[in-house]
Amino acid sequence: MISRRRLPSNRTDRFAPFRNGRFRLFFTTYSISMFGTSMASVALSFGVLENNGSLADLGYVNAARIVPLVLFLLGGGVVGDWLPRRWVMLVADCARTASQGAIALLFALGHASLWALLLLAAAGGLSEAFFNPALSGLIPSLAPEGHLQEANGLLSLSRAATNVAGPALAGILVAVAGAQTVLAIDAASYAVSVLGLLLLRLPTPAPRPRSSMITQLREGWTIFRSHTWLWAITVQFSLFNLIVWAPYLILGPESAYRSYGGASAWGAIMAGYGAGSILGGIALLGRRPARPLVVAIGVTFLWAAPSACLLFAAPVGVVVVGAIFAGAASAVFNTLWSTTMQQRVPAAALSRISSYVSLGAYAVGPIGFAITGPIAQTVGVTPVLAVGVGWQLIASAAVLALPAVRAVRQPAKTAENATAGI
Numbered sequence: 001m002i003s004r005r006r007l008p009s010n011r012t013d014r015f016a017p018f019r020n021g022r023f024r025l026f027f028t029t030y031s032i033s034m035f036g037t038s039m040a041s042v043a044l045s046f047g048v049l050e051n052n053g054s055l056a057d058l059g060y061v062n063a064a065r066i067v068p069l070v071l072f073l074l075g076g077g078v079v080g081d082w083l084p085r086r087w088v089m090l091v092a093d094c095a096r097t098a099s100q101g102a103i104a105l106l107f108a109l110g111h112a113s114l115w116a117l118l119l120l121a122a123a124g125g126l127s128e129a130f131f132n133p134a135l136s137g138l139i140p141s142l143a144p145e146g147h148l149q150e151a152n153g154l155l156s157l158s159r160a161a162t163n164v165a166g167p168a169l170a171g172i173l174v175a176v177a178g179a180q181t182v183l184a185i186d187a188a189s190y191a192v193s194v195l196g197l198l199l200l201r202l203p204t205p206a207p208r209p210r211s212s213m214i215t216q217l218r219e220g221w222t223i224f225r226s227h228t229w230l231w232a233i234t235v236q237f238s239l240f241n242l243i244v245w246a247p248y249l250i251l252g253p254e255s256a257y258r259s260y261g262g263a264s265a266w267g268a269i270m271a272g273y274g275a276g277s278i279l280g281g282i283a284l285l286g287r288r289p290a291r292p293l294v295v296a297i298g299v300t301f302l303w304a305a306p307s308a309c310l311l312f313a314a315p316v317g318v319v320v321v322g323a324i325f326a327g328a329a330s331a332v333f334n335t336l337w338s339t340t341m342q343q344r345v346p347a348a349a350l351s352r353i354s355s356y357v358s359l360g361a362y363a364v365g366p367i368g369f370a371i372t373g374p375i376a377q378t379v380g381v382t383p384v385l386a387v388g389v390g391w392q393l394i395a396s397a398a399v400l401a402l403p404a405v406r407a408v409r410q411p412a413k414t415a416e417n418a419t420a421g422i
Helices: 021-050 055-071 073-082 085-109 114-142 148-177 179-199 213-226 228-259 263-284 292-311 316-344 347-379 381-400
Strands: none
Touching: 021 055, 021 085, 021 114, 021 148, 021 179, 055 073, 055 114, 055 347, 073 085, 073 114, 073 213, 073 347, 085 114, 085 179, 114 148, 114 316, 114 347, 148 179, 148 263, 148 316, 213 228, 213 347, 228 263, 228 292, 228 316, 228 347, 228 381, 263 316, 292 316, 292 381, 316 347, 347 381
């Protein structure tokens, strides 16, 4: 008989993280929290408008959350590397429970003044600035050894699913029970996350050397700029938010109103993006590309698809398909990007590096929202969309051509959980 050797496979058990009790607990409570968060944006918008707020007031409330998030993100990264990350997240979620509960109470009582909403929204953004970097650093300590990518993929899949289902349910609940009810549910979901973090049992982290915040930021920056693939992809993603994604989110509804019959068409397009995120997350589970960043950047060409469909006035069904492809690409990119960063950045600096990466996305995105409308009114919608499509194709090709990106390979054997910052 001829002996047949089993060829090595780049697939693994896609649901292996669920065999770990710590991951199951965190996944469950985090998913509940994300579901509440995905409903809150819809409820807050209607709550402001139904309480005699103007569109300007709504813009101020949204800005009140984003500004402290941007200002304190780097500080949140330092704190996430200084202190036990689980406790940083726990305190942040306690603050978010209180702030969302207070907004719900103000709406219920009919006393939601603008200044109170601004302060409470700012408290939520400040909490988020500390929660997100700590979360990025905590994930490696939750995943079973050798299954970090699957853990990231499952968490990404959960976020995608809640972002599809949450707003849909929120619209129904706001109509039936009012915005205050949905915001109270969101506050309760943060309380569930607090309980999960309290119950989470993790190994005691190794002692970390303390130094000034400036020194910590400088050390983080040195690590960040020393990895070409890290800063290059961060720049690519930041400019994508500025040049491609912000114009798409502003001009997409306008195009739907002008060419596709209105809000229902835009709702279908956005639902397609969410469905694509779910499909992309499912497709990636259990697969280990040999060159993860080549795949991650390769799929970013598809980020141009929805804008290209709008640019050429394609039928709405084609635009939905383009959105599905873009959503799937985002799920693949986010999972492979997060996993690569967590594998290759020192655990003790992971929260700081995550804050540098996030800062680029959050800082320039609002600029895109602010300038897209005036530019489109001056030069027209078509040129703005065309610039976005062209830029995305050029940027993806340029980053994909970098030797540092192509050189990153899937580790044969990882120590993903070793001394992970907890």
